[in-house]
Amino acid sequence: MTITYVQAFPPKWIIINNEGTVAGGAQLYTYDSLTRLPRATYSDPAGSEALPNPIIFDLNGTFGPIYWQIDTSDPDGYYIEVFDSSGNLLWNEDNFPQSSGGGSDVTVNVPLQNYITNNQFINHCPPTASPIGLANVIVAPSNHHGFTPAQTNPLIGTYGILSPDIVFTKNNTTATDSITFVDFALSDASFFAEGDNTPAFYVRYQSNMTTGETYKSFQFPITQKVKNLSNQPMTFSVWAKVTSTPVTINFYTRQYYGSGTAATAESSSTRVLQDSYVLTSSWVKYLTNFTMPSVSGNSIGTPGLQTDDDAVYLQLDMPLDTACDIQFIKPCLFLGTINPDIEFDSYDQIDGVSQTARTGDVKTSLYTNAPLGWLPMNDSTIGNTGSGATYAGDFTFQLYATLYTSVIDTWAPVSSGRTSPGNTIATAITDFLAGKTLKMPLSLGRALAGAGSGSGLTTRALGQNLGSETISISAMPSHSHSGLFITSGTGAAVPGTSQAFTTSPTVTGATGGSAADGNMQPTTFFNIFIKL
Numbered sequence: 001m002t003i004t005y006v007q008a009f010p011p012k013w014i015i016i017n018n019e020g021t022v023a024g025g026a027q028l029y030t031y032d033s034l035t036r037l038p039r040a041t042y043s044d045p046a047g048s049e050a051l052p053n054p055i056i057f058d059l060n061g062t063f064g065p066i067y068w069q070i071d072t073s074d075p076d077g078y079y080i081e082v083f084d085s086s087g088n089l090l091w092n093e094d095n096f097p098q099s100s101g102g103g104s105d106v107t108v109n110v111p112l113q114n115y116i117t118n119n120q121f122i123n124h125c126p127p128t129a130s131p132i133g134l135a136n137v138i139v140a141p142s143n144h145h146g147f148t149p150a151q152t153n154p155l156i157g158t159y160g161i162l163s164p165d166i167v168f169t170k171n172n173t174t175a176t177d178s179i180t181f182v183d184f185a186l187s188d189a190s191f192f193a194e195g196d197n198t199p200a201f202y203v204r205y206q207s208n209m210t211t212g213e214t215y216k217s218f219q220f221p222i223t224q225k226v227k228n229l230s231n232q233p234m235t236f237s238v239w240a241k242v243t244s245t246p247v248t249i250n251f252y253t254r255q256y257y258g259s260g261t262a263a264t265a266e267s268s269s270t271r272v273l274q275d276s277y278v279l280t281s282s283w284v285k286y287l288t289n290f291t292m293p294s295v296s297g298n299s300i301g302t303p304g305l306q307t308d309d310d311a312v313y314l315q316l317d318m319p320l321d322t323a324c325d326i327q328f329i330k331p332c333l334f335l336g337t338i339n340p341d342i343e344f345d346s347y348d349q350i351d352g353v354s355q356t357a358r359t360g361d362v363k364t365s366l367y368t369n370a371p372l373g374w375l376p377m378n379d380s381t382i383g384n385t386g387s388g389a390t391y392a393g394d395f396t397f398q399l400y401a402t403l404y405t406s407v408i409d410t411w412a413p414v415s416s417g418r419t420s421p422g423n424t425i426a427t428a429i430t431d432f433l434a435g436k437t438l439k440m441p442l443s444l445g446r447a448l449a450g451a452g453s454g455s456g457l458t459t460r461a462l463g464q465n466l467g468s469e470t471i472s473i474s475a476m477p478s479h480s481h482s483g484l485f486i487t488s489g490t491g492a493a494v495p496g497t498s499q500a501f502t503t504s505p506t507v508t509g510a511t512g513g514s515a516a517d518g519n520m521q522p523t524t525f526f527n528i529f530i531k532l
Contacts, residue, residue, distance in 0.1 A: 003047070003071050012064030015057050017084050022061030025085030027054040033076035033095050041078075042067040054083075068097050073337060112340050115333040116220045116314070117142045117353045118166065120199045120345070127180040136161040137168040139179065139203075139218065141354035146224030148259070148309045148425065149359055149398055151405040155425035158266035159215050159254055159315065164358070167219050168205075175210035179203065182327070190283040191239065195341040202239075202329040209323040217315035219254070220331060226255045226310045230295040235334045237287045238316065242279040243325035250317040251275045251288060258310035259429045260301015270298075271315070279326065289337050307401075307429055308394035357531045360402040362448075364526035374529040375399070379444050381415075383437040399532050400438050404428035407441060407463035414438050441465065443528045447521070469520075 017023035030053055032039040040050040045067055057063045068078060081092045124140040131137055136154065144164030148155050155162045160169030168179060183201045184190075191198040207216075223229060236251055254271045257264040264270065275288040292312070300310045314333060318326060332343055357363070362377065370376045375391055382396040382403075383389030389396070403412045405423055415437045419427040431438075441463035451462040460466075 003069060012062045013057070013066060015061045015082060015084075015090065017061075017090060018088070023057065023084045023090065024059035024061050026057040026061055026090070027083045027085070027087075028057070028063070029054045029081045029083070031079040031081075032074075033079040034074070036079060039078055040069070042069070070097075112334055112338065114343060114345070115143075115222050115335070116331050118350045119220075119330050119332060119343075120347075120350065121166070121181065121201075121203055121329070122347055122350055123354070124181055125179070128178055131168075131177055131179075132175075133173045135170055135173050136163070137179065138163065138165045139168055140166045142166045143221045143223065143353065144358055145356075146309070146398065147221050147311050149402045149405070151402060151425075153405055153424040155259070155429075157256060159252075159271050160217060160219060162256060162309070162311070163219065164221055166221075168217070169219055170213065170216040172210060172213045172216075175213070175216075176208045177216075178206045180206075194285060196239075196285065196330075197342055197344050199329055202327050205318055205324070205326045205328075207318065207322075207324055209321065211321050213320040215315070216318045216320060217252070218318070218331075220314045220316075220333075222312040222314060222333060224309075224311045226257060226298075226300070226312055227295050229292045229312055229335075232292045232335060233289070233337050234292055235287065235289050235337055235339045236274065236314070236332065237285055237339050238277075238328055238331040239283055239285050240277065240279050240326065240328035241281060241283045242327070244281065245324075246278055246280060247319045247322060247324045247326065248276050248278050249319065249326065249328075251277070252315040252317060253290075253292060254313040254315050255293060255295070255298075256309075256311050256313065257298055258300045258306055258308065259425075260306025260308075261433060262299055263301040263306065263310070264298040269293075287339055306394060307397040307432060309397060359398045359531055360406070361531040363529055363531075365529060366526060368527065370527075370529045373532055375440075375532060377440055377443040377528040377530050379440070379442050381437040381439045383415075384432055384435055387435040387437050389437040395532060397432055399530065400432050401425055401428040403438060403440065403463070404431070408461065411441050411461065411463035411465060412438055440530065445525070447523065448528075 013028075015023040015026035015028075017026070030039050030041050031037060038053050040053060041055070043049045043051055043065070047067065047069060051066065055063055055066070070077075076095055078096045079092070079094045080096055082090045084090055118140055121140045125138060128134075128137055135156070136150075138150065142165055147164035148162040150161060150163035150165065150167070160171070161167055163169075168177075170177070180203075181201045182204050184198050188198055203218075205218075238251075240249065251274050252271050253274055254266075256266065257270065270293075272293050274290045275286075277286040300306050314331070316328070316331060318324065330343060332339070334340075363374075365371075375382070375396075380390035381387075382391045382400055384396070385393050404414070404418075405425060405428060409418050409422060414422075414431055418436075419430045419434075421427065442465045446465060446467070449460070451460050451464065453459040
């Protein structure tokens, strides 16, 4: 926050009344533009001598100088009203002076983008009646570019899963938890009464009592790279209530420094409690102004070897070791200290982020070169900077990990073999940092088909390739040919002659050239690209 004092008009003010003459004895009232409470002006540039409020102009309608307080944390400035000596309003002005001098207004752009994508939880998971034994539930899509993929065997950090989606994550799987999505009644105006819009539904979280819980969080991915928001002033808000007994929920920031060699480990200094909210039985908008912890003194790993997956998350912790029935919706994160009264995104706006192409998505194109952020699927390899892969660099890690955890080594082979068990994020990190290359599933000249168990068809694995343009002898259907016979040798005489004969099968010569059999469905060939 910086405070300065400026002259909006140098050096004296002159007030003109409605008749076009000077307004002797005019009165100038000064208020805060946002709160409309009286706000002082000053006679000196140091702001040490406050002027009276109202300021009374002399008989010539003049007064000055007037120094106005400019506060960077309060960009709305002053609201002013000017009256003549009889109390008639001459004019007023809002958001004044908004400049460092010279008498002109300056428009200040305050970014009010909500960095929690899909805070209305559209395209959410089915209701989870009792996810006993599930440590992680993907609740809804959200920000996802550059985040550690949450495929089979996801990476579990000290404080839960690392994921490109909104997730529910917990350390103790013995509690009976449920997550449902409850529609607001059409007549419900709970939020409208506070100046906000009422969403379609809210999240209802219920849990029975258990023990041994250290975290039980709804987690929201914010941005890849922890340094982007380091030391930034921010504002978090969420609407919440509880069914009956008041309980406390906690708001944490989680800075994950990545999987690189010597990356800063997760601890209480990387997962920081920013605020606690005691919920009541009424909908309340809870608000917190905070500063994102500094990344100074931390590390994302050895340069050139990090996996480039550090990221910032927010976690809303549910009560630990306590039975509860909590409802919440519309968690918001804004850059700066201003929180808007109303926050709304249409479903199309939300889908514009949450449904964009994800790591591992494949598309066909007639373009020759891969778009930025994609790689051609040309039967090539990927790996880290020193791996010697066709496409080498830390930027390939998310794709490397996605293929590693979802496609077996037969169809996405890793040079020198995979570290056991060979299908987890943890071993993907090990092999990536060791410089092992991974070959992408083959696609050149091949038709694409759906993996799985089609009815009446052979089960096919993800990434599997098969087929040939020629037919081998072993692949031919079993069959036989009708025999042809000739006479030769000796035997019983042929009637009417002295010639004797025997019969034997004819031997025919080999034929065929082993060329492609042409047994291919009508096909058009495109370039295939995969999302990094």
